[in-house]
Amino acid sequence: MNKDLKSMSRKELEKLAVDVKKALQNAQSRDRRDARKAAERAAAEFGFTLNELGDEMPKKEVKAKGPKKPVKKSKPKYADPSNASNTWTGKGRQPNWFRAAVEKGIDPSTLEI
Known part of the structure; x- marks a missing residue:
């Protein structure tokens, strides 16, 4: 054909x-x-x-979509000595002020709150 x-x-x-x-x-x-x-x-x-x-076939369970739980913010662990409003939790990417302080030779434990 x-x-x-x-x-x-x-x-x-x-x-x-x-x-x-x-x-x-x-x-x-x-x-x-x-x-x-x-x-x-x-x-x-x-x-x-x-x-x-x-x-008898198992039925697919559908999860109920409700409101999402609020994400808890972590408490700050480090503070900028020159500006106390700059803080960092120690999680994620290091802020520029923290990285600069460590490069200058400041011990990170001295920056702890």
């Missing part, structure tokens, strides 16, 4: 597209029917029907 698509008119191509879509739907229905029959045979081997097995 090789068709030369380049030589077909637009109407012929549109009809072919509709026919292909119908054929795909029929093939999917046929595959679904075959899969169901195979599943019924497999369940029957164990003495069950698909309906009996379907009731």
